[in-house]
Amino acid sequence: MKKHEIAILTDSKKQLPFLESFFRDRNKYRPSYFSDPALLLDHARVTPPAAMILGMKNISDIARAAGQIPSVALISGDIRRNIREARNCKANCYLYPPYLDIDLEHKIEAIIREKMMHEKMEARKKELEAVIDLTQLISDTLDSKELLYRIVRKIAEIIPVTRCSIIKIDSHNRTAIVVASYENQIFRDIKISLRKYPEILEALTTKEDVIIRDVATDPLMSKVRKLIAPLGIRSILVVPIFRSSKVIGTLFLRTSRSQGTFSEPEIRLLHSMANASANSLFNSFLFEQVEDEKTRLEKLSITDYLTGIYNVRYFYHRIIQEFSRAQRYSSSLSCLMLDIDFFKKVNDVHGHKTGDMVLKEFATVLRRHCRKSDVLARYGGEEFIILLPETAPEGAFSEAERIRKHISSHKFKSLKNKNELTVSIGIATSPHPKIKAHDDLIASADSALFTAKNSGRNRVAIYT
Known part of the structure; x- marks a missing residue:
């Protein structure tokens, strides 16, 4: 059986023992450890690995330069700040302490599967x-x-x-x-x-x-x-x-x-x-x-492989268009950032396979209750994002509340006893004094989502 090479770059004394232990008993992977970013990049240009695992110290140098090679970011230190950094550096997914074998296994399999599908x-x-x-x-x-x-x-x-x-x-x-x-x-x-x-x-x-x-x-x-x-x-x-x-x-x-x-x-x-x-x-x-x-x-290239809704690449394409149109015609453009509350607990208790089924069902519920003019996409992990053209803050709040209530009342077939889940939603609307570009609109919605989380979850917050 062909072994997938995994290129690893981290100097963390906590991360290395975990990775060495993880790969010791997994014959389908061939880990290659690097201490120098330049050496990893030189190696990747000649023989691209199936995936990379990167510590936060060098992620900005490697993730962008490595092009199409998928990567897992090992988060350490300030978790929230470093998660944002990992996303900005285009890491495919991330892992934060405590590091779990089953979690890393699932993420490596997912990014390699997605890479192979993309190559095909x-x-x-x-x-x-x-x-x-x-x-x-x-x-x-x-x-x-x-x-x-x-x-x-x-x-x-x-x-x-x-x-x-x-x-x-x-x-x-x-x-x-x-x-x-x-x-x-x-x-x-x-x-x-x-x-x-x-x-x-x-x-x-x-x-x-x-x-x-x-x-x-x-x-x-x-x-x-x-x-x-x-x-x-x-x-x-x-x-x-x-x-x-x-x-x-x-x-x-x-x-x-x-x-x-x-x-x-x-x-x-x-x-x-x-x-x-x-x-x-x-x-x-x-x-x-x-x-x-x-x-x-072309449809496959803009579709999230797991949920069947738009992927983040297509969302960025649309938000650039819609933001430009909203500015040209002085119209409102709202963005909803959604995050499933305590989703990590679903994975920990029921396993990642069930977690994937929940994400699919969650996306189906969202799609059912979104308007035709809305642009729904999976932003990453358990986060989703919706673009609402021609929608002012009041309308966006009404839409978000409607979605939140549908989610909280939905019985998820994927979960035992059809447990209910809740969702936190952040809203940002342009025009706004602090929103000058499409990236600002996304960042502001993310900030509002953070407020909703900190305020007790299962609620909607508006960026002010």
Whole structure:
């Protein structure tokens, strides 16, 4: 099983023993300890770890510079101030004393899972963009030879291959013609003997992909192994070119490489490209398919993976827009910051799995009772945030009170005996003398939330 590398940077005498003890019995992780921020960054540039655990001393230097590597901040000292610092430094989550194994385990798993999902989304997005690029590339020519060459050239640009060709088969006399080859545009209309290409014959017979992962061991290649050996080819992939589930005549895409085998994403991408080339003059359906998938991916990129509501990245995008609009038209813009009261107790008593279910249910209740014009997002952990366009303080307070009452009366199915939960809410509204930018509006709502917490929880406070 592949071990996830966790890069660790802290010089705290309290944190190090906890981390060493935590990783000692967990074989799925490979901890790498660093004492110098520069060394960690150098290491991350060459071999990015799956995640980082950072002490507060160096978090501002590392978290931003490390880019897409998710991080857990180990909070120490002034907990409230350092939590804010961790958020400002874009740490994905944080852990504060007393440090618990189960809590750290849950957070590491969550950020690695989110990172992997993001990487898959990005890979799929790149695949779709490649198909769009290819479709656009081949849509502006009626020259079939130029069209076919553009296809193989584009494939070779995206996927590292030794050879890439499109083969036309004459089904009557069982001969084949290379109609396009990326190695050289003039290499075309070259006849080849199908007896030397059993993988093409197999694809012609089955009308399915033929994947030769290792030429040296695949039984299909036994009769031609000696012929192929001098070429240094290890892996071969043959993809029939279809249109509307029918094989188009006898066109086949054949690629090969000398190092490694073809991955599933590469095979999927070649499939997409084969389909795009077959539909070069009839590609409207493909465009619709690609655009739908692109829309779905764009929606995923702005959605919180756990709760299904907007994520904080999208919220920042919207609040910048709405704040600018409110200033331009001199209208009110309110922001509600919500925090589930004593949520840590839910995790401690019922476990983090139940805690996640509670967060999902909590988000569902919020979504049900928000207005259509409101922008609801998960801000982080058990904190949520709502943007209320065209809403003055009185209206925001009324909305917040309505939400608070719905939450306090809701029976959470995720909890035993359907225990009730409460929520504290902070409100800030622009225009306000102290609110000059969208960040001020969020910070002011957070300050009001702090007031609500300190005043006994399960209440609404307005920033004044």
